[in-house]
Amino acid sequence: MRSESGKIYRGLAGVSGALVFLQGGGGVAYGEMVEIVGDDGRTRAGRVLIASRETLAIEVYQGTEGISPTGARIRCLGRPLETPVAVEMLGRTFDSFGRALDGGPDPLADDWRNVNGAAINPAVRAYPRDFLQTGISAIDGLNTLVRGQKLPIFSGSGLPHIQLAAQIVRQAQAPGETEGFAVIFAIIGASRDVADIFRRSVEESGALQRVAMFVNFADDPAVERLVTPRTALSLAEYLAFDCGMHVLVVMTDITQYCEALREVASAKGEVPSRKGYPGYLYSDLAALFERAGRIQNKAGSITQVPILTMPNDDITHPIPDLTGYITEGQIVLERDLDRAGIYPPINVLPSLSRLMSDGIGEGRTRSDHAHLSSQLYSAYAYARRIRMLAAIVGEEELAGRDRKYLDFGRRFEREFIGQAIDENRTIEQTLDLGWLMLRELPAADLTRVSAEEIARHLK
Amino acid sequence: MNDAGAGGAVKRRSEAVGRAVWISGPVVRADLTASVFMGEQMEVGANRLIGEIIGVSGAQALIQVYEETEGMQPGEPVFGTGLAMYIELGPGLIGGVFDGVQRPLNLLRRKGPFVEKGAKADPLDPARRWRFVPKATPLAKIRGGEVLGVVPETPVVEHRVLAPPDWSGDLVAIAPEGDYAVRDRIATIRIDGREFPVSMVQRWPVKQARPYQEHLRPIVPLITGQRVFDLFFPLAKGGSAAIPGGFGTGKTVTQHQLSKWAEADVIVYVGCGERGNEMAEVLMDFPKLSDPRTGRPLMEKTVLIGNTSNMPVAAREASIYTGITMAEYYRDMGYHVALMADSTSRWAEALREVSARLEEMPAEEGFPAYLATRLAQFYERAGRVRTLSGREGSVTIIGAVSPAGGDFSEPVTQHTKRFTRCFWALDKDLAGARYFPAINYLESYSGYLDDVSEWWRDRYDPKWRDIREQAMQLLQEDDRLQRIVRLVGEDALPDEQRLIIEGSRLLQEGCLQQNANDPVDTYCRPEKQLGLLKAILHFVSRAKEIVKRGAPIHRIRETPARESIVRAKDKIPNDHPELLDELVAAIDREMDALYAEFQKVG
Ligand SMILES: Nc1ncnc2c1ncn2[C@@H]1O[C@H](COP(=O)(O)OP(=O)(O)OP(=O)(O)O)[C@@H](O)[C@H]1O
Numbered sequence A: 001m002r003s004e005s006g007k008i009y010r011g012l013a014g015v016s017g018a019l020v021f022l023q024g025g026g027g028v029a030y031g032e033m034v035e036i037v038g039d040d041g042r043t044r045a046g047r048v049l050i051a052s053r054e055t056l057a058i059e060v061y062q063g064t065e066g067i068s069p070t071g072a073r074i075r076c077l078g079r080p081l082e083t084p085v086a087v088e089m090l091g092r093t094f095d096s097f098g099r100a101l102d103g104g105p106d107p108l109a110d111d112w113r114n115v116n117g118a119a120i121n122p123a124v125r126a127y128p129r130d131f132l133q134t135g136i137s138a139i140d141g142l143n144t145l146v147r148g149q150k151l152p153i154f155s156g157s158g159l160p161h162i163q164l165a166a167q168i169v170r171q172a173q174a175p176g177e178t179e180g181f182a183v184i185f186a187i188i189g190a191s192r193d194v195a196d197i198f199r200r201s202v203e204e205s206g207a208l209q210r211v212a213m214f215v216n217f218a219d220d221p222a223v224e225r226l227v228t229p230r231t232a233l234s235l236a237e238y239l240a241f242d243c244g245m246h247v248l249v250v251m252t253d254i255t256q257y258c259e260a261l262r263e264v265a266s267a268k269g270e271v272p273s274r275k276g277y278p279g280y281l282y283s284d285l286a287a288l289f290e291r292a293g294r295i296q297n298k299a300g301s302i303t304q305v306p307i308l309t310m311p312n313d314d315i316t317h318p319i320p321d322l323t324g325y326i327t328e329g330q331i332v333l334e335r336d337l338d339r340a341g342i343y344p345p346i347n348v349l350p351s352l353s354r355l356m357s358d359g360i361g362e363g364r365t366r367s368d369h370a371h372l373s374s375q376l377y378s379a380y381a382y383a384r385r386i387r388m389l390a391a392i393v394g395e396e397e398l399a400g401r402d403r404k405y406l407d408f409g410r411r412f413e414r415e416f417i418g419q420a421i422d423e424n425r426t427i428e429q430t431l432d433l434g435w436l437m438l439r440e441l442p443a444a445d446l447t448r449v450s451a452e453e454i455a456r457h458l459k
Numbered sequence B: 001m002n003d004a005g006a007g008g009a010v011k012r013r014s015e016a017v018g019r020a021v022w023i024s025g026p027v028v029r030a031d032l033t034a035s036v037f038m039g040e041q042m043e044v045g046a047n048r049l050i051g052e053i054i055g056v057s058g059a060q061a062l063i064q065v066y067e068e069t070e071g072m073q074p075g076e077p078v079f080g081t082g083l084a085m086y087i088e089l090g091p092g093l094i095g096g097v098f099d100g101v102q103r104p105l106n107l108l109r110r111k112g113p114f115v116e117k118g119a120k121a122d123p124l125d126p127a128r129r130w131r132f133v134p135k136a137t138p139l140a141k142i143r144g145g146e147v148l149g150v151v152p153e154t155p156v157v158e159h160r161v162l163a164p165p166d167w168s169g170d171l172v173a174i175a176p177e178g179d180y181a182v183r184d185r186i187a188t189i190r191i192d193g194r195e196f197p198v199s200m201v202q203r204w205p206v207k208q209a210r211p212y213q214e215h216l217r218p219i220v221p222l223i224t225g226q227r228v229f230d231l232f233f234p235l236a237k238g239g240s241a242a243i244p245g246g247f248g249t250g251k252t253v254t255q256h257q258l259s260k261w262a263e264a265d266v267i268v269y270v271g272c273g274e275r276g277n278e279m280a281e282v283l284m285d286f287p288k289l290s291d292p293r294t295g296r297p298l299m300e301k302t303v304l305i306g307n308t309s310n311m312p313v314a315a316r317e318a319s320i321y322t323g324i325t326m327a328e329y330y331r332d333m334g335y336h337v338a339l340m341a342d343s344t345s346r347w348a349e350a351l352r353e354v355s356a357r358l359e360e361m362p363a364e365e366g367f368p369a370y371l372a373t374r375l376a377q378f379y380e381r382a383g384r385v386r387t388l389s390g391r392e393g394s395v396t397i398i399g400a401v402s403p404a405g406g407d408f409s410e411p412v413t414q415h416t417k418r419f420t421r422c423f424w425a426l427d428k429d430l431a432g433a434r435y436f437p438a439i440n441y442l443e444s445y446s447g448y449l450d451d452v453s454e455w456w457r458d459r460y461d462p463k464w465r466d467i468r469e470q471a472m473q474l475l476q477e478d479d480r481l482q483r484i485v486r487l488v489g490e491d492a493l494p495d496e497q498r499l500i501i502e503g504s505r506l507l508q509e510g511c512l513q514q515n516a517n518d519p520v521d522t523y524c525r526p527e528k529q530l531g532l533l534k535a536i537l538h539f540v541s542r543a544k545e546i547v548k549r550g551a552p553i554h555r556i557r558e559t560p561a562r563e564s565i566v567r568a569k570d571k572i573p574n575d576h577p578e579l580l581d582e583l584v585a586a587i588d589r590e591m592d593a594l595y596a597e598f599q600k601v602g
């Protein structure tokens, strides 16, 4: 790693939770990185939370067990938390601090970056509007992702978001560009099994060379989880804005990240806000999600797909709620669809891509895209209503038209939403399939698509 | 006399007044060697980050810092400015993009795509020269707030250079017509025997409301071109409105719509703790879109303040004050200004975050006890006024509120409700059904209905208020019926009641819904608004006669006229209101025919 020299202090004023306190560290900066060597001889990384002439507080990343006030030694590094960034990091696996986890050597850094990054000047952002194909119809057709967008997946425990994320990673493609497309995976608080699923799925796809993984295991200290996505995003920024690549960043599980934030905050004795999460949860998440985007006159982009599991499937829980307030839409997985054997179990009704309307159409996807998706959406919404009604009054009681919608709904879920885990559909295939679904419906009901579009596509 | 009013006349005191001893995020504690006052603007640390005194006791001060403090060490110096937290006002604000503490983001881009801490640039370009035309008479008395001269700031905004509000005296000299930089002396005013130079820049403390002569009743509607607001829940020039709603319900789209189409002379758009891409969208769209009144690019009447969610949280708090101060400044020139704040909840959260660092006693949900006071102070700065120079001007405030979980019972929504008179409630279910604008018409209200009725009556229709009441009644009856429908189904109702449901549906589809992305319907002129509404009510009342005669409801639903009404909002252009008469004629033709048919049957 990086060599450094700095002030050394011996002895502490106290240890509490993930924090240690140091007396008289006047020359230490706020946010500065330190190394703490405990009585056990083990070195841990830490960061200054309160800089002070009297008592300064340090957050310790790898746990405070084994540190005693008398035996500890602290070395100040004179710099903030930094991570190595390099193109050669693609194809490799790292821990939260950018150290090799795959048995290989640590990366040869092209540069070192402050993990917190800096805010993109809003006046230099370029508005994102280039289509990014995932090969998944429910997304490409009805909730289109564009480069530079942040579009999370709202999942629930036990739902196949891991598989879906892996599929997106394997298939994601910026049409017209095969070169320079990179994927960064930040795996936060996952079991070794889950981390393994990711790794295997990426390996099998042969896409490994364009993927960098940052892994924080479930049994790693909670404070480290706060660093994992930041390290990953620092590499993303380097690849996108220094090297001109299109970068897709998948972060899972944001819920684990938020739990860690809550744990660390309560250890610091902070006043909690809703459900015990700190009042700055919004700002903290925004500091991650806003690192997506495009910059004027730069070739690259950062697209984010954060994944979170909604506690109790509750979309009003602070984690999905605050995420929704920051991201540009959401993809919502539904348990009922999953039970019905539909993969991916995406309920398109509560899902939304807010940047879709500017990212589709002639020259981007296809000219009929906007109308077709609006027609499919409204027909499916009606089909779900009828399905509820049928559950009460019985299917036989329904009018013929309504029965057609019931059939449409089932077929739409099975054939349009549903697809195989290795099925990669082009946008053309997705849209054509959408038209095929519409053939189920009474012609008079197709009011959202134009007559010309019907003539052209509804064969 | 207020120091800050001195146009560049006050020397900046930039000597060190103490040293930082404790740093935690945006809060710094300093040991003082010279005196500072509460609210004083500071420069903190070796990078001279912008800060403000938020507490002084004995020889210690608490400073809130508006930039990232990472890397700052105890022992670094802090500097006083001798001025309360201020911004600079003058030509060049319009068309600009600023962060929460008025750093010009357009100029900072030269230093790279990221906002680095300590980055500095003058908010008003010091080199740019403006054509100044004097309007005041030299050697006469001049009062604060009077017009000294004018500058064409943009093709649509004539910048009126005002004497600082609290400077009254003799105008000793005024510059002849010519090109001047903002800091050049353009006048000299003698007050109590002393002469003061005046430039085109004023510094004003952001937390202090700018003075005016007299408060006027808000009786002129702020036409927004959005039917659900103008017809149903009107806002007045000088009024205040809250737009609460869960994520994705349409707060930002509504504020963008209002910025684009509202009849305001100047728009101040404050992106407070929201998305960078939304600012990028405004910056991409506004230079291309044209103002329906002047035909000029919208950017020529817009000031943007962008303190996105990932920018320092303390500056987010400042952004609201920066915005409202700029709005008041243009009001004082005699303009009608509309200020959008998206989102005030993020501002409240910034208060909460700083309060928590100070270990203050929290009130509800961790918010400080002074949250309500701060909100009240902000919304109180809205108003229609007679300015110091005798003109009429106004500041209208439209604040988005982002309640946690979309639940309106939380403190920010509840307090905001107390201080605003329009409540435009956005509804998650409506937005989920892609019904836009997702305004819940039963939960929303406007306190300006009585105030603006006269305006509508005089200009458009003496029965304006009745028409609105009739429409509201239809919606309310429908709501009552829907509760029954949920139990027994629509078919079980008698036809008169089904017609109410049908009528309400038509009112929603044909009038209340308005797609922001539709090239025609994105903006709707008042005459077209009223015409559409009247046509719908006319349709319903004619249909009533026919249903009474025993016509089945589907015959009403299947009339071509119904279809034409629904399409009218997208099909009839704003400049062809006569097409609405044709629509009414078509309704009458079809209804006459039905009437005749069922008269025979009956
Ligand atoms: N008047 C409208 N016309 C058409 N579409 C709309 C309208 N209002 C909202 N929408 C749709 O709703 C989406 C979300 O709207 P918007 O971004 O304004 O939500 P918001 O309330 O600001 O959410 P957040 O709190 O997360 O910022 C938009 O992307 C757009 O698709």
Ligand SMILES: [Mg+2]
Binding pocket: B251, B252, B253, B274, B342
């Ligand atoms: Mg918004």
